Amino acid sequence: MLFWVVAASLTLVASLAVLLPLARRAEQEVDRSHDLEVYRDQLAEIDKDTARGVIAATDAEHARAEIARRILRLGTGNQPKTSSGSLTAAKIVGGIAVLAVPLVSWGAYTLSGSPDIPDQPLSARMADNPANSSVSDLIARAEAHLVANPSDGRGWDVLAPVYMRTGRVNDAVVAYGNAIKLLGTTATRQSGLGEAMTAAAGGIVTADARAAFDAAVQLEPANAKAHYFLGLSLAQEGKLAEAAAMWRQMVVDLPADSPWREAAEQAAARAVGPAAPSAGAGQAGPTDADIEAAASMSSGDRTAMIENMVSGLDEKLRQNPADPEGWLRLVRSYSVLGKKDLAQDAFDRGYAALGGDSDGGKKLSELAGTLGLKVTE
Incomplete structure (x- = not known):
């Protein structure tokens, strides 16, 4: 019932907004027609006074000119006088046209609309079965709600992991930050914030991300996500031994069905060698065969093999410098080997090749900062 009362009120206001100007315009046309008759009578009086010699011919001419200007301002000097019947007919036609629109629309809505369906709060809409609403639709609704209600911490808390799953990592950073500010800090929110910051930095665990993971571990010492990224x-x-020890401990502590257990196990295996590809391999790190071979080598042979792999990557980047991921791996690899001068040189070359304003240049600068290298301004 309330819906129809509101709809009727709005329709009445809209109709009056159109009908009143029509009525005023008609009245103005009648008034203008009357004024024109008055001016014509004045012209006739001037002609009579001139003929009787009451006013001079020059004054009569000036008076006629002034009256003519007033007639022109009316804008009806050459228009036929509108009859009262015509004005009434125009008002009737205008009124019918204005009223027909809401009547027709109301009739159509009565047949096909659903005014009795109640509104759904944000939590209910977000909890809908995904089969009934697309993810983009749910996100759009949540965003519209948060624009109108930016202090709804629960809304930010729900939206943050959705942003992560859809790849909107920068938006996830903002959402997690707002949820923490409005609802308070928890291990889940802090580890989520750290993960979003790491993703936004291209996989580099920045100082801010590390602080978030540390906060998560303080709140929940067994938080697997935070431990994994702290190991990363x-x-x-370059502290591969410490990272491998942290990941191996995760393998021991976590249950077999934990997704972080498998990730930690794989990361610990990769920590055997540097995250650099063999020459021309085009992959993120050594293969399982490389790791197996390195494990059976002497310390000197293992170091030689690693240095050979890094040298191959360096040569490849000299030939094709437009490879942001390659520069990240090279700088990190030289740092792991303890060759800080070569790491600095690799950073300088990569930064010059990629450009400081590019995404690759910014990620390279972030990595250099974490490794204690001098960042070029």
Whole structure:
């Protein structure tokens, strides 16, 4: 019932907004017609006064000119006088046209509309079966709600992991930050924020991301996500032994069905060698065969093999410098080998090749900062 009362009120207001100007315009036309008759009578009086010699011919001419200007301002000097019947007919036709629109639309809505369906709050809409609503539709609804209600911490908390799953990592950083600010800090929110920051930095665990993971571990010492990324942070700093130890401990502590257990196991295996490809291989790190071979080698032979792999990557980048991921691997690899001068040189060359304003240049600068290298301004 309330819907129809509101709809009727809005329709009445809209109709009056159109009908009143029509009525005023008709009245103005009648008034203008009357004024024109008055001016014509004045012209006739001037002609009579001139003939009787009451006013001079020059004054009469000036008076006629002034009256003519007033007639022109009316804008009806050459228009026929509108009859009262014509004006009434025009008002009737206009009124019918204005009223027909809401009547027809109301009739159509009564047949096909559903005014009695109640509105759904954000939580209900977000909880709908995905088969009934697309993810993009749910995100759009949530975003519209948060624009109108930016202090709804629960809305930000729900939307943040959705942003992560859809690849909108920068939006996820904002959403997690707002949820923490409005609802308070939890291990889940802090680890989610750190993961979003890491993804936004191209896989580099930045100082801010590391701080978020540390906060998550303080709140929940067994938080698997935070431990995994803290291990990754150690590996990126060249502390492979410490990273491998952290990941192996995760393998021991986590249940067999935990997805982080498998990830930690694989990461610990990769920590045997640097995350650099063999010459021309085009992959992110050594193969399983490389790791197996390295495990059976002496310390000197293993170091020689690793240095050979890194040298191959360096040569490849000299020939094709437009490879942001390659420069990241090369700088990290030289740092792992303890060759800081070569890591600095690789950073300088990569930064010059990629450009400081490019995404690759920014990621390279971020990595250099975590490795203690001098960042070119």
